[in-house]
Amino acid sequence: LDLRVNTLRGKREKVLPRLSHLGAKETPWSPLGLRIELGADARNPGIHAEEDFIKGAIEVQDEGSQLAALFSAAKPGEQVIDLCAGGGGKTLAVAAMMQGKGRLIATDSDKRQLAPIHERLSRAGVHNCDVRTPRGEEEVLSDIKASADLVLIDAPCTGTGTWRRNPDAKWRMRPGALEVRLKDQAEVLERAAPLVKGGGRIAYITCSVLSEENGEQVRAFIARHPEFSMQPPEQTAAVLWDKAEAFAEAALQSAEGLLMTPRRTGTDGFFVSVLKKA
Structure with a gap:
């Protein structure tokens, strides 16, 4: 699952530690991206309930x-x-x-x-x-x-x-x-x-x-x-x-x-x- 940090609302270095409980890491190419690795049987990580999503600091978007x-x-x-x-x-x-x-x-x-x-x-x-x-x-x-x-x-x-x-x-x-x-x-x-x-x-x-x-x-x-x-x-x-x-x-x-x-x-x-x- 890839996320894009919205620079109008936040910065990647600030958002990243707040999503560490989901195993978020920086994407290889995009300077704005975060990636949460999900296994084949993994549950939805509930991104829409995260405070950063609610406040508009992140969006779900493929790298x-x-x-x-x-x-x-x-x-x-x-x-x-x-x-x-x-x-x-x-x-x-x-x-x-x-x-x-x-x-x-x-x-x-x-x-x-x-x-x-x-x-x-x-x-x-x-x-x-x-x-x-x-x-x-x-x-x-x-x-x-x-x-x-x-x-x-x-x-x-x-x-x-x-x-x-x-x-x-x-x-x-x-x-x-x-x-x-x-x-x-x-x-x-x-x-x-x-x-x-x-x-x-x-x-x-x-x-x-x-x-x-x-x-x-x-x-x-x-x-x-x-x-x-x-x-x-x-x-x-x-x-x-x-x-x-x-x-x-x-x-x-x-x-x-x-x-x-x-x-x-x-x-x-x-x-x-x-x-x-x-």
């Missing part, structure tokens, strides 16, 4: 998801749009990186997915996030035109990267599911492109290990939008400071981005590509 958010390199003062915010896991991580400064907009094409985000933002102490719930055919981002520093896309995908924790999910994947997801991903990338200002970037993230959803999707987007270019993966990993080089060696690198896998990085499978606009 790979934490790293994916970190690789977006969101900064204080930026205008950031989370296009596929869902329940708000990466929204919360990005908000902490922004330190309450700047403008954060969270939305999702499926308004049902947004239901938990309001309570989570409040508990985490996030005050600069504007949640925009879709209403019918209305475009909720009609006021944003080439002004975003960062558009975060936690893309709808097959979820093959989570199969280590949910092995039965592979049997629930329906015929044609990949094709549907590829269409969804292309559509959300197209929606993101006009929102980004010159010098801005898109952080494209999937929890998939399939090349069709990752590198191939990125190459197709670049072919349609030559004003964007792929950021070298070692530059993306540089946010990890002293661990950047070791992480870049552990992850699978390609021209399109970084792929984390359970075997290589000890995380869920995540692909991250940063696309910069000229």
Whole structure:
């Protein structure tokens, strides 16, 4: 079980000893992560009852998801749009990186997915996030035109990267599911492109290990939008400071981005590509 320390509410070195009774340790890569090793038959450690969780100092989040958010390199003062915010896991991580400064907009094409985000933002102490719930055919981002520093896309995908924790999910994947997801991903990338200002970037993230959803999707987007270019993966990993080089060696690198896998990085499978606009 992985946890992320919310830097708006606490620091890892302060939270860690308070969770020592659960056997919490620092995660190998994420500078914000804590890991509680659970055996196959272990009981739920009851994180939601811990004072640090109630006060918003920690969130449950896989280390790979934490790293994916970190690789977006969101900064204080930026205008950031989370296009596929869902329940708000990466929204919360990005908000902490922004330190309450700047403008954060969270939305999702499926308004049902947004239901938990309001309570989570409040508990985490996030005050600069504007949640925009879709209403019918209305475009909720009609006021944003080439002004975003960062558009975060936690893309709808097959979820093959989570199969280590949910092995039965592979049997629930329906015929044609990949094709549907590829269409969804292309559509959300197209929606993101006009929102980004010159010098801005898109952080494209999937929890998939399939090349069709990752590198191939990125190459197709670049072919349609030559004003964007792929950021070298070692530059993306540089946010990890002293661990950047070791992480870049552990992850699978390609021209399109970084792929984390359970075997290589000890995380869920995540692909991250940063696309910069000229």
